[in-house]
Amino acid sequence: MDLIRLFSDIISLERIVSKSELLDKYSTDESSIHFSQPLIALLPKTTEEISKILAIAYNNDIVVVPRGLGTGLSGGAIPIKPSIIISTELMNNIIEIDTENMMIVTEPGVITGNLQREVEKHGLYYPPDPASLDSCSIGGNVSESSGGPSAVRYGTTRDYVRGIEFVTPNGTIMHFGGKVRKDATGYNIKDLLIGSEGTLGIITKLTLSLIPLPKFKYDMLIAFDSIDDAINGAIIILRSSIKPSTIEFMEKRAIEAAKEFLGNEMPVQKGEAHLLIRLDGDNKNEIEERMISTSEIVKQLTGYEILIAENSTQQEKLWKGRRSLHDAMVKMSVKREREDVVVPISMLPKLISEVHKLEDIYNVPVIAFGHAGDGNVHINIIKTKNDNGSFDKYYNEMIKKILETTVYLGGKLSGEHGIGIFKKEFMHLVFTEEELELQRKLKMVFDPKNLFNPEKMLP
Structure with a gap:
């Protein structure tokens, strides 16, 4: 199938990436795991272009992987099967800053830090502050339900999404929510999209609430x-x-x-x-x-x-x-595995103690830090330059034990980085088979052909 010809009537050739050396950046994310190159990457600029692309992909049974700016840590935007990437990186315009209602309407490709700085010019504040805020996109934050240090008082990305426009896998444009702070109208479809990791649709426009900027x-x-x-x-x-x-x-x-x-x-x-x-x-x-x-x-x-x-x-x-x-661990490591778990705050000392027992057992360094205010811990398993083979031999076993301990302590597998590729095999630690099946059925309502970011999040 000539994919370039198939989509060139919708977007111009300069926004269709097909050369292997250029496709490489769409083959990985910040996790540094590389599965396979996409067949092509498409860079639309409008909701209508995405709608037309998805309609064609759906009718031709083409697998689609949505992508923001590729700063994720769970492999959620990495192609596994032969797929096309749809990147929202060029949908990077702030549409409106509504100072009366303290709302912002934005496209998904806007960098989060840039959005924060723009609203601050109006005396307003968008609190969610992931560590990568100067390189990640607001659409990616919504797809991952990102958090950050300020979540302890101000909440996570989820708490600020008031309206969402997205395109379903068959190309249908949907709108839910709006410039309102209360909405008891119908099922809460908006919240299903938040944290869905690009498995249910592509977000094309967001309405976010703001608060006054603290002095x-x-x-x-x-x-x-x-x-x-x-x-x-x-x-x-x-x-x-x-x-x-x-x-x-x-x-x-x-x-x-x-x-x-x-x-x-x-x-x-x-x-x-x-x-x-x-x-x-x-x-x-x-x-x-x-x-x-x-x-x-x-x-x-x-x-x-x-x-x-x-x-x-x-x-x-x-x-x-x-x-x-981040830079300190890059300097000291040849490779590292990063876990993002969350436990009740009172369980943090116990979790860190158990993690360091694993360090002693397997002779692999472990470094923990994070958000004490909400129990979210970033656990880094480090392969140093002096590693004697222990890391490659034991890191999978260490990850398994860390996640089992987290759940035993009343926690969850991810606080803000998502499940993606890497943690889906551990979802059974949190959910019964019936609970997982309910989520699979929900996915099939949105994506009956299972063409949209398959083999992510759910086992």
Whole structure:
């Protein structure tokens, strides 16, 4: 089948990628796993173009893989079967910033950080802040139900989606929701699309709610003598009236990795665990009172060396350790496996303890850090340059045990990165066969031919 000829009546040839060297970037994502190149990649600019492309693909039984900007970590945008990629990277326009209703209407290819900066010009705030916010797309965030450090107070991407336009696998354009903050009209189809990882349709337009931009923000970096005290501190703070917008944590091995990478630039070099707390709001005196309350709580535990940042320069220094972790682990590793699990907050110390038991058993380094405010942990299994073969021999077994432990502790397989290719075989740890079958039937309602991003998410 001549795919270029099939689709060239819909989009121009310069937006059809067919050369092997150019298709390689559509064969992987940030997980660095490579399955196979797509047959072609199509770069539409409008909803109507996507609708026509999908109608043709559906009628010709062509497998389709939707794609944003390829920053995912679960393999969700990687082709497995012979497929065409439909990338929304050129659908990158903000359509409207509605300051009266505090809403933004946007195409899916807009970079999340750019969207945040645009609404801030109007005194508004879009809180979801995934680590890759300066490279990921807002459509990808919705497809993965992304989170970020600010989720502890402000919620995740899901909490801001008010309206959604998408195209079904057969090319039908659908609209659900809109510029309303309450909607009890019909089934909540909008929320089915959020976190569906491109298996039910392609998102082409989003209406997102905004909030007023906080006038002030203060950061606190606190070292503790134990991970238990750090997490207990986080729990006490969350149960208080302090209302932090961020509570990040780094356990000892993460602190050591950042220290090795940053040297003297590491803001606090001691401690078995660090908490990084942000307090924001419109009343400076009230925020300072919340800081005093936070300091009193942590001093009752083993919290010490409390650093406070009041301006952007100071805050950048305080966040340097946390934000350096990606680069630090890239430098120290030949390869790494990244898990994104979530447990009840009180179970964080137990999870980290069990993870480090695996490190001792298999002689493979493990580094954990993440969002203490909502129990979301990023666990990195590291293959160092000095690895003696243990990583390749044991990492699959380690992943299995980490996920089994997570579920045993009342957690879930993913907090914000999604299931994709890599975790679908473990979905039975969370769901019964009847529950999985219900989800398969739901997928078939949207995609009866199973042409849309097949072999993802569901076993």
